[in-house]
Structure formats: C-alpha cells, structure tokens
Amino acid sequence: MDISKEKLEWLYTTMYRIRRFEETMLEQTFKGNAMGVTHPSDGQEAPPTGICAHLTDKDWIGSTHRGHGHCIAKGLETDKMMAEIMGRATGQCGGKGGSMHIADFSKGMLGANAVVGASIPLAVGAALTAKYKGIENESIGVSFFGDGASSQGVLHESMNLASVWKLPVVFACENNGYAEATPAWYAVSTDDIASRAEGYGMPGVVVDGMDVFAVYDAAGEAIARARAGEGPTFLELKTYRFHGHFHADTPLNYRTEEEEEYFRERDPLKSFEKRVTEQKLMTAKKLKGIRDAIEKEMVDAVEFALNSPMPDAEALYSDVYVSYSNPIPGLR
Amino acid sequence: MTIQQAISPLGPGYDGVPGEEKRFRDVFRDTLRAEMQRDPDVFLMGEDISGGFDKDTKEPLDAWGGPFAATKGLVQEFGPERIRDTPISEAGFVGAAIGAALTGLRPVVDLMYFDFVTVAYDQLLSNAAKSRYMFGGQTRVPLTLFARSGAGTGHAAQHSESFYSMLAHIPGLKVVVPSDPYSVKGLLAAAIRDDDPVFLVNDKKLINLTGFVPDEDYIIELGKGRYTRRGDDVTLVGMSYTSIACQQAAEILAADGIEAEVIDMMSLSPFDEDILLESVMKTNRVVIVDEDTPRASMASEFAAVIADKAFDYLDAPVKRVTAPHSPVPYNKGLETAFMPQPEDIVGTVRNMLARG
Known part of the structure; x- marks a missing residue:
C-alpha cells in the first residue's frame, strides 16, 4: 500500500476521533447539555477523512448540517467544537453558531451550513480566489454535500461554473441513502449521482464511502487534477449514517434492521483495523494507544465545554456587521 | 414632468x-x-x-x-x-x-x-x-x-x-x-x-x-442622509428616484409659498434616524415618498420611527406616498399612476396643511 505510516495513523486517529466525538456529543445532547439540534455523522467517517488527508490549511472546504466529521478531518479542535454545541463563549463560534454552523477560517473550514446545498458555491468561490491569485497548486475548494443536495439547483449551477471556469474544485457527494427520511431511490433520478458529472464536462467517480482507502485513492486523483489546473472532479461516496437524521430521529421508522446491520458490518473503523493488522501495517497495540488517547480527549472536551462560561449579553448584537455604529436592539 | x-x-x-x-x-x-x-x-x-x-x-x-x-x-x-x-x-x-x-x-x-x-x-x-x-x-x-x-x-x-x-x-x-x-x-x-x-x-x-x-476622491458614509433643500413648513423624505420627485414637488410648493425641506436618505440600512427626527422636529409635518409597495416598506419603517420618537412634535399624521400594493403594470398610463409623482406629493402636502 502506497501510504506512509504517519498518514495511516492520521487516518485512523481522525476516523476514531469523529466516531467518538459523535457518540460523546449525542450522550451530551441526551443529557440536555447541547442547546439545540445535532446531526451525527458516525458511519460516514471515511469520506471526510480520506479527502482531507490530502488537504492543508490553505485549502478550503464547505460543509453541511452534518458537519462535525468535516470539521474534525480539517483539523478543528474537539474541545472548541463541543463547547460550541453547548453554546459556550469558548466555542468555535462563541456559542452563536451551534452544531450546524461550526467554522474555522484559520483552518480553511468555510463553515457548516444548514440550508441544504447552500455551501456548495462557497467552495467554488474559494477556488475562484485561488485561480485569481494563481495559487491553485496550493489552495483548492472541496464541497461536501449529500444526496439530498444533489437535487438542489445551486449544485448544478456550481458544477457548471466550476467547469466553464476550470476551477480547482472537488465536489464530494456523500450519498448516505437518505435525505432526512426520504430515500435516494425515491428522490434522485439516477442510481449513480456521479453520472451527472458527464453533463458538466467533468469526471464523475463512484467510490465506496465505507472504505477510507478507496476514498483516499479517489480523492488523491481528484485533488491532483485540481492542483494541476485541470479543473473540477465529482466524487460520489456511497456511505451510511449509523444514527438517524438528527439526535432524536428514529430511523427504523423508515429503514430496516437488515439494512442497518449490513452497513454496520461494513463499519469503516472495523475494516480499517482488520486490514492494517492483517497486512501488519499497524499493531493492535498501536491502534489501542490511539483509541485510548481519543477517549481521554473526549473526556477533556466535555469537561472543557461544561466548565466554560456562557456568552455575555452583548454578544447578541456583536458581529452583525464589521462596522455598525448604531446597533438596533429589539424594540421593547 | x-x-x-x-x-x-x-x-x-x-x-x-x-x-x-x-x-x-x-x-x-x-x-x-x-x-x-x-x-x-x-x-x-x-x-x-x-x-x-x-x-x-x-x-x-x-x-x-x-x-x-x-x-x-x-x-x-x-x-x-x-x-x-x-x-x-x-x-x-x-x-x-x-x-x-x-x-x-x-x-x-x-x-x-x-x-x-x-x-x-x-x-x-x-x-x-x-x-x-x-x-x-x-x-x-x-x-x-x-x-x-x-x-x-x-x-x-x-x-x-x-x-x-x-x-x-x-x-x-x-x-x-x-x-x-x-x-x-x-x-x-x-x-x-x-x-x-x-x-x-x-x-x-x-x-x-x-x-x-x-473631481476629488470621496466616499459618502454609509447610513447617512442629506438635505437637498431646506424649508420650515413640511419635510419630504425621498430615497433613490423619489428624492428627485420630492425635489420637483418642493419647487411646485415653493411657487405657492410653501417651503418644503427635502431629505435624500441615500442609505436604507443602516439609515439616518437623526436627520429624519431633526427635520420633523423642526417642520412638524412629514411626507415619506417611496416607489416600493407599501406593506412592510421603508416608508412604513420611517413612519414608525417618527411616530415612536417624534410624536409630540407632529402637527399632522405622518403621511406616506407610495406605489400601490400591486405588481408593476406595463401600460404607460398605468405605470405612471403606479409611481409616486410630484403632483401626488404636492396634493398630499396641501391636504396636510389644509388640515391646519
């Protein structure tokens, strides 16, 4: 396998961090410590991990309401993420964004976005900046979105723009089979969303989104194309969310136990562990060491968040504008 | 005109x-x-x-x-x-x-x-x-x-x-x-x-x-309005093209000896609350002219601010001259009637002053 030892460890660390962050976040949500709705991405660890493994802080990603995995894979800190979900002043966005709006511009993370499809043109715009400045080789745009967003017009507009302007973009469609409760087989006009790429003059690749190595390889090619100035690529990553659409969803109301079991057997973490130990690329001890470190990180993240202050009342009015000499309070 | x-x-x-x-x-x-x-x-x-x-x-x-x-x-x-x-x-x-x-x-x-x-x-x-x-x-x-x-x-x-x-x-x-x-x-x-x-x-x-x-390089501060005519009898508030309609109306009124003050808002968000209140507190009468349709409009917003903060200075109800609550028609006559015309503003001011 053509992948460095450090990169292998990073893949596992990142996937396990996403898994345990989502599980821990859900526990905290059910304890009432989250201040709002959360959308877990456990099961879908491979796409963000395999793609972001090729990116640096100078590359930009756009994300979705199910964005914790994208954040973690792009290098955001889990304590600040947990604090954001708990609405704290120390959160990634000062407690004003919440689970669906975590961003870190210093890490090239343009923000989770809760209007389905709305972040897609932002990644195209980031790629336009790179092209404008002549830095495509070191700064590209990756747009993460789901099968639900594949029906939004703005995706199609963004694909057309990226293609006609030959921008360094990777369209990463995480097809987890469901838009809320609506199955892709009902709402999407084609079996493979990637087949639509042809109509926009770009390669479209169907990838096993439960296998981080498959994602890593496909993303490597797409990102190399972008950095070489060859334009956009569309990746369709067939994946599955282990939980429901949001924390309180009951997915068995719209999908079967057999289906869930089928995908749980293809758990991307389990298959990673099996493969690297069988091929003697990593030891079971090494894997456990990574898991133990993450367990401690999660305990620390929860403790940090719970012990953090709430935002000041003035935060209600701050940062509406950069310059806003005369804020308008709510009328009383 | x-x-x-x-x-x-x-x-x-x-x-x-x-x-x-x-x-x-x-x-x-x-x-x-x-x-x-x-x-x-x-x-x-x-x-x-x-x-x-x-x-x-x-x-x-x-x-x-x-x-x-x-x-x-x-x-x-x-x-x-x-x-x-x-x-x-x-x-x-x-x-x-x-x-x-x-x-x-x-x-x-x-x-x-x-x-x-x-x-x-x-x-x-x-x-x-x-x-x-x-x-x-x-x-x-x-x-x-x-x-x-x-x-x-x-x-x-x-x-x-x-x-x-x-x-x-x-x-x-x-x-x-x-x-x-x-x-x-x-x-x-x-x-x-x-x-x-x-x-x-x-x-x-x-x-x-x-x-x-x-000729010089200059900017206009966002959120500031300006007076384009000074007068003591009534304030006419315009924005975009209606500022010109207000100016034209003021000239017609001046021929009758009515001195209108005209404010060109220039910015709608943020907007210059101070200039609105300053003028209304002086003239005690105000007509707001807006080519937008009237419901939940800037004209309504300005009227609300004036009613809230300058109520005691008003000698007459705040009046709005706006487009009707309708789409824009094609026919020339209908389209002209859709837009606030200087004559509409003049008529509103005369009615207001006739009220005493």
Missing part, C-alpha cells in the same frame, strides 16, 4: 470645489474603474458585463458592455479575469462571489435587474449576511452588489421592482440608494471599500441624469 438635471449636491463643503457636470452612468463606470485601479483584489462579475467572445481567439468582444452599457470598455482595461462574464446563474455566481469574499477578494456583482435578487436570495440571506455573525465574528464578507430598479421604462412586472425593504430587512446586509451622480460616486466607492456586504440599488430613471460631481 421630466427632469434633465438631477439634484445638485447641497452645500456643506461643495461650493467652489473643483468638479463638473457628468452623467450618472459615466460616473458609475468611472467609479468602478477607479476602485479596480485602487485595489487589485476588486473584480466584477455578472451577465454580459463585457458580453460575447470571439470563437477563435476566445477574446472578449465587449459587445454589450454590461446592462445599459454600465461597464463598457472596462474589459479592455482589466481583462476577462477581472471583468468576469458569468452564465445566467444568479444563485451560483452570487454564491461563488461570497466564497471569494470569504477567502480574501472583494467581488462586485452586477445582478442586472433588481428583480433577479430573488433568484440569489438564499445566498444573500443565508451566507452573505449571516456568515460573520453565525461564525462568531471570525470572518468578513466584503461583497458589493448592484442592480437596476424602478418602474417608468416599460420593463413591466418582472424587471421594474423597487423592493428595497426585502433587503433592508436582512441583518448583516447594508443597502444604499444613490439618487444622482454625486451620490453614486460616493456611495459606490464606500460600498466597495466596506468590509460588509452592501447592495447598491440603482433606479433606471437615474441612468442618464446629469449633475455636479466633485
């Missing part, structure tokens, strides 16, 4: 300042050019802003030079990377402009007709206006958009809107409405240099007006 001459910039500091009479459209283009020369991160996007490409050389033809030839000639100077023609794809290219603004550029977007705002509305509302706040102040969105509004040119229901209030309602977005060559120069420069998203709404009826423009 037609007017060839727009409002002269009144007073403070502009008597004896070097400058000349210019057309609105020329000032608009010259200001865009100056801002692009000033800052290499400023670039322009929109449909047909140069217009057409040679099939063999792929060079831009500048066949259109933008809607109403607003950007004619700029592509020769700045090239197709900075005068970037787009597909007809408002949500896509406005979203891309926001992404570019979030990552270090200062895009200026020509949305052609103001009505097309709705095609890109989600991107404006959910991304341009909210990014700074919902991400806790991490970022800024130095984006400028402009588009042509207004009835009176036979463009009918889907090319004539003036729904400023749909933009001014959005926290995080700023809205400005120039009314003459002087104000478009200062407001467009201020918008492009501002670090927040700013929408400049340009009434089509202004495009060929001329007026005095100082």
